[in-house]
Amino acid sequence: MLRSLRARLLLLTLFVxxxxxxxxxxxxxxxxxxxxxxxxxxxxxxxxxDAAEALGARLTADGSVASPAAxxxxxxxxxxxxxxxxxxxxxxxxxxxVLAASSAVLRAARVTVEAGDRLTIMEEAREGxxxxxxxxxxxxxxxxxxxxxxxxxxxxxxxxPNAGTERVERxxxxxxxxxxxxxxxxxxxxxxxxxxxxxxxxxxxxxxLTQAARQxxxxxxxxxxxxxxxxxxxxxxxxxxxxxxALERNESLRRGLVTDVAHELRTPLTNLRCQIEAxxxxxxxxxxxxxxxxxxxxLLLSRLVTDLQDLAMAEAGRLPLHRGPVQLAAAVEAAxxxxxxxxxxxxxxxxxxxxETLAVNADRERVGQVLRNxxxxxxxxTPEGGExxxxxxxxxxxxxxxxxxTGPGIAPEHLERVFDRFYRADPARARATGGSGxxxxxxxxxxxxxxxxxxxxxxxxxxxxxxxxxPAS
Numbered sequence: 001m002l003r004s005l006r007a008r009l010l011l012l013t014l015f016v017x018x019x020x021x022x023x024x025x026x027x028x029x030x031x032x033x034x035x036x037x038x039x040x041x042x043x044x045x046x047x048x049x050d051a052a053e054a055l056g057a058r059l060t061a062d063g064s065v066a067s068p069a070a071x072x073x074x075x076x077x078x079x080x081x082x083x084x085x086x087x088x089x090x091x092x093x094x095x096x097x098v099l100a101a102s103s104a105v106l107r108a109a110r111v112t113v114e115a116g117d118r119l120t121i122m123e124e125a126r127e128g129x130x131x132x133x134x135x136x137x138x139x140x141x142x143x144x145x146x147x148x149x150x151x152x153x154x155x156x157x158x159x160x161p162n163a164g165t166e167r168v169e170r171x172x173x174x175x176x177x178x179x180x181x182x183x184x185x186x187x188x189x190x191x192x193x194x195x196x197x198x199x200x201x202x203x204x205x206x207x208x209l210t211q212a213a214r215q216x217x218x219x220x221x222x223x224x225x226x227x228x229x230x231x232x233x234x235x236x237x238x239x240x241x242x243x244x245x246a247l248e249r250n251e252s253l254r255r256g257l258v259t260d261v262a263h264e265l266r267t268p269l270t271n272l273r274c275q276i277e278a279x280x281x282x283x284x285x286x287x288x289x290x291x292x293x294x295x296x297x298x299l300l301l302s303r304l305v306t307d308l309q310d311l312a313m314a315e316a317g318r319l320p321l322h323r324g325p326v327q328l329a330a331a332v333e334a335a336x337x338x339x340x341x342x343x344x345x346x347x348x349x350x351x352x353x354x355x356e357t358l359a360v361n362a363d364r365e366r367v368g369q370v371l372r373n374x375x376x377x378x379x380x381x382t383p384e385g386g387e388x389x390x391x392x393x394x395x396x397x398x399x400x401x402x403x404x405x406t407g408p409g410i411a412p413e414h415l416e417r418v419f420d421r422f423y424r425a426d427p428a429r430a431r432a433t434g435g436s437g438x439x440x441x442x443x444x445x446x447x448x449x450x451x452x453x454x455x456x457x458x459x460x461x462x463x464x465x466x467x468x469x470x471p472a473s
Contacts, residue, residue, distance in 0.1 A: 009199045017191035025180050032176045048144045051081045052157050055091060055100065060148045074100030075107065085159065090121075091146060093155040106160075119158065205233045209240055221248040261308065261422075268297045268304075307438040310369075311421065314445035321363040321449060325473040328399060329354040331364065332390050335371035339379055347384035350375075354392040359473035360399050366446050367470070371403075373439040374466050378405035381464070398452065398469045410458040418456050419444040443468065 058073040078089040082102035091100040092111060101107040110122040146154045205225065212223040224244060227237035275294055278284035313319040332354050343350050360367065371390070378388040386406040393400055410418060422437035440456075447454045447468045458464035 009202065010195050013195035013198065014188075014191060017195070018188065021184050021187050021191070025184050029173070029177060029180060033173050047081060047085055048157060048159060051077060051089070052144045052146045055146045055157065056148050056154060059099070059146070059154055071100060075102070078102035088160045090158045090160055091155050092158065094153060099155050121160075202233065205229075205237055209237065212240070212244075216244065216247070221251055265301070265304065268300045271297045272301075304438070307442060311438060311442050311445060314442070314449050317449070319366075319446075319449055321366065323361055323363055323450075325359050326362050326364050326367055327356070328358040328360055328367075328392055328401070329356050331367050332371060332392070332401075335368055335375055336390070338372060339375045342376070343379050343388070346379060346382070347386075348379050348382045349387045350379075351387060351389040352391075354390060354401075358392055358394060358399050360470040361473040362450050362470050366450070370443050370446050370468065371401075373443050374403040374468075377439055378403055378407070378464075378466070381405060381407040383407065386463075394472065395469065397472055399472050400467060400469050402465055402467045404463060404465045406463045409460040409462055410456065410464050411460060415456055415458055419454065440466075 054077050055074050058077060059070045061070065061073070074091060078091065078100050079102050082089055088106055089102040090098065090106055090111065093099045096111070096113060098107060098109065098111055101109075106121070112120050112122075114120055143156055143158045146157050148154055208225045212225050215223045221244060224241050225237045227234045227241065272294060275284065275290060275297075279286045279290060284290055310319065329352075332352050336350050336352055340350060375388060375390070382388055382405045388403065388405045391402050391404070419440050421441040443466075444454045447470065450470050452469040452471065454466070454468040456464060456466050
């Protein structure tokens with residue numbers, strides 16, 4: 001397909017170049033011919049004017065226009081002029097008689113002026129019969145009046161056309177045509193080279209893109225192409241590289257997600273299997289404590305699956321939101337109430353400073369879920385005697401909510417990834433220090449689904465602050 005595209009581009013370029021060259025050649029040829037004829041006509045008219053003046057002086061030099069000496073002198077003038085202009089000349093008197101001619105044939109011919117101001121020139125054949133010389137000229141062509149020195153008209157001098165009219169024109173035009181042909185061939189060769197270079201420049205990156213795309217199709221997501229130019233081809237290459245980066249990143253996330261989900265599901269499933277097998281083998285009694293333990297593991301699995309479903313729907317933009325005015329102070333108080341048992345158990349103080357007048361346009365249940373996830377994360381990472389606080393303030397057309405803790409803080413290398421799925425700073429992935437690793441990822445997706453944003457700030461030893469914004473009601 002690329003080869004056919006290359007051929008089409010090449011043929012199109014050559015076709016356009018050929019049309020342009022041919023058009024310029026034809027116009028140049030016609031312009032040269034026209035200008036040459038115009039120049040030659042002006043030169044002939046100037047020669048006729050000079051000849052008419054010389055004829056007027058010569059015909060009246062002997063006092064009689066029809067004298068043999070005057071006629072012979074006029075013939076001589078016309079013969080010399082014919083050698084110059086390359087066409088026969090004829091001088092007719094006012095009565096239509098031939099006064100002078102550039103050749104003996106014309107001198108002896110009979111000339112009549114017919115209707116339409118056309119001259120018919122006849123010559124006498126040897127047998128005494130008349131035949132046409134096939135020389136007909138429309139009066140209005142090259143001609144000039146011959147006058148005596150006093151201004152009286154003696155006759156009209158005609159420049160007659162014949163087969164030799166183009167004797168000068170043809171060689172000149174032929175020379176011009178030869179040079180035009182050479183120019184056309186040279187321009188065609190240059191156009192061909194430029195077309196080849198252009199198609200190679202355009203299609204070379206496209207071929208590289210095609211090869212890289214095929215290798216990506218085969219599973220090699222590390223393929224990239226060079227984006228050297230700033231034109232559309234360069235933009236295409238950069239867009240391809242961006243797409244490849246996104247695909248490679250998504251593939252890495254997908255593989256990580258599968259690994260993380262398997263890891264998170266393995267622990268509760270293993271606990272369930274071991275406890276059930278112990279009960280079946282009689283190693284553990286099926287009492288209330290065993291049933292409560294099994295129930296806790298089942299709840300953990302259910303919560304993990306629910307979190308995964310919410311996260312997937314939020315990332316796909318299909319999470320249903322029932323928006324409405326939500327009093328932020330009441331939502332914060334409800335979230336704190338659900339976390340007070342855990343905070344009391346860990347010896348952490350919960351505090352809120354939210355104005356009663358603040359309201360957001362959001363889904364009440366999702367706002368509560370965001371607050372509970374952030375508070376659970378803060379309480380889990382705050383040591384005994386620490387404090388977790390919730391503050392809020394209006395910021396333009398939005399409301400900014402901040403959850404602060406007095407925990408150990410988050411290292412800079414972990415801070416930028418705290419909202420990733422299943423990411424926990426604890427490399428041992430202990431559930432006691434990080435939960436399932438989905439809480440903060442769900443917070444980010446839920447907040448962005450409402451049109452807000454979430455961020456995290458922290459200093460080692462001085463706790464962390466998680467801030468999110470929601471549109472004001």
